[in-house]
Amino acid sequence: MLVPLTAEEGSSRPWALLEMQGELERKDGGSLEEAFDVGTLSVSSSGSVLLTIGYHQLEGKRVELKKPFAVLDRTSSEEGGSTGFKVIGVVREKILFKARPRALITKPGGK
Amino acid sequence: MSGAQQVRLAAGQPRTLAYANGIRKDLQLLEVDEELLQELLTDGLCLKGAADEEAVLCSSSRTFAVKSVETTNLVLLVQQEAEGASQAQPAAALGSQDPNVQPTPPGQLTGLATQLSKNAGAASCAPVVACAVVGAHLELVPAGPRLHQLDALLARARYGAEGSPQERAQWGGSEAQAGGSEGDAMEADGGSSGGGYTEGELLERVQCSARELRAALAERKALCLDGRYCLVDEGYQGMLLELVLLTAVEHGWPLSRLPGERVAAALQPHGYDPRVTLHCLATFGSLADSSCDGDGDTSGSGEAEASPMDADSGGDPAAAGAAAAAAAAAGTCGSGFFALDEVAVCLHFTRSLLQAQPDWELSDFEEAWQRAVPEGMLPALDMLRGEALLYGGGLGPHGLPSPRRIKHFPLSALPADAPGRFAALFAERARWEWEDLAPYIQSLRGPGQTAEALLLKYARATQQRPTDPVTYSMR
Secondary structure (H helix, E strand, C coil), rough: EEEEEEEECCCCCCCEEEECCCCCCCCCCCCCCCCCEEEEEEEECCCEEEECCEEEEEEEEEEEEEEEEEEEEEEECCCCCCCEEEEEEEEEEEEECCCCCEECCCCCCCC | CCCCCCCCECCCCCCEEEEEEEEECCCEEECCCHHHHHHHHHCCEEEEEECCCCCCCECCCCCCEEEEEEEEEEEHHHHHHHHCCCCCCCHHHHCCCCCCCCCCCCCCCCCCHHHHHHHHHHHCCCEEEEEEEEEEEEEEEECEEEEHHHHHHHHHECCCCCHHHHHHHHHHHHHHHHHCCCCCCCCCHHHHHHCCEEEHHHHCCCCCEEEHHHHHHCCCCCCCCEEEEECHHHCCCCCHHHHHHHHHHHHHHCCEEHHHHHHHHHHHHHCHHHHHHHHHHHHHEEEEEEHHCHHHHHHHHHHHHHHHHHHHHHHHHHHHHHHHHHHHCCCCCCCCEEECCCHHHHHHHHHHHHHHEEEHHHHHHHHHHHHHHCCCCCHHHHHHHEEEEEEECCCCCCCEEEEEEEEECCHHHHHCCCCHHHHHHHHHCCCCEHHHHHHHHHCCCCCCCCCHHHHHHHHHEEEECCCCCCEEEEE
């Protein structure tokens, strides 16, 4: 069986990738399937990328990938039902949050 | 911040990270190097594999094994943002320059108040939307082409084989003519046979790239008739070779310079498709003069020269023309001269001797072999590497000298995979010397793999005394 990997105009659009340890959970009872705000991304003055989720903060940095990733989307043609993959983007760098989250401490007793 | 960044983040301008509604989990990440990425973006690549095979990825020239690498990390994908998406509205931009919203000084934690204002700042800016989450990516490992399927397919497409009625029917006109007695029915129709496979059909089923397929077909001496590949049955091919040799003697053509189209024309009345005859010449020899290729002048003079000769020898000039046309159609150069390869021809006769009798006393064999090959050819035992083994010699069980013997042990009958090949080799012989073993393992080497590495993995090397040769035994 042949499964073609094809590209089209705009296939080389750059995509971004964020990688962090563990997984996300929602404490508000919502599901991960629906749209929700995870947290806030910002850059520190030292150039690292910060992701603040509630009272926790992840510190990460931009890492250039050794080899790029092609982002593939499964396609199936209407008639034959044969599947294929279409390149919809290329990832060349990722923002890697390597460390565990750090608690953001406010003033003692100020909560 | 530089424009090359996919997530545009500027100091003092935080952005919200959000999950998209119904975040996708079905996207795949494929790790590719730059070269392959370019090919993917321009020509595309192909995954291949039947239901019971591991899939491989093929470019136009290489084959890769595909490995899925899972991660326990959370990996979010963010689609390229529209230009300007990250540009905060003017108010927010101003807000971010508000002296109250200072970038965090190093080593100092942001207070909750700052966080709140940060969040507020982020709210005024388009969020970074993660549209997919992936749990694994695909990695490519360069691999050799997996050709067993090709061999299985080609084994079913044998030109000139004594086949079952269905197979004969499949072969259509071509088979009937090839086997037939006198062939003036040998016309364009010969090509309409349904046997064999087109390159497209083979590429669809064989796990290799187009370039590797072409190399493999050339290596297997596949015959291409009207764009369909098949193998010429060995028996048929051998018979044809012997006829070619007889014809050469009859016409006084030197074996080092056989005129391709005239040989083909001479055999055509006997029912041999000129294209198959030329293929046979190319299989057992090589085109001696390359100047003819596609050169109108040369091929024209070749034909002109051919006609009177054929007329002399009772041949049909029209047949020569037909042969040339057929040769051109088959993509071979009909007016070229072929030099028969001594090793290939001698090996053919070895095979027919060894097939008739697989085990010979060496001296008898050498005598029979020398008688069998065409005059002027000198068979030598080192031609038999990978085809037959010498054994015996020395003293027999009763102290009598036992004669050296030779035995048929063709590489082509051994399994194609490394574990199977070594098992078959050690079943034949417990200990091998490198000289004998080498021809049987050369073809196992994948890209970048050395024979030493294979031996290290599948065999044990021993040496009785420093002066003895190293022998390899089962691991």
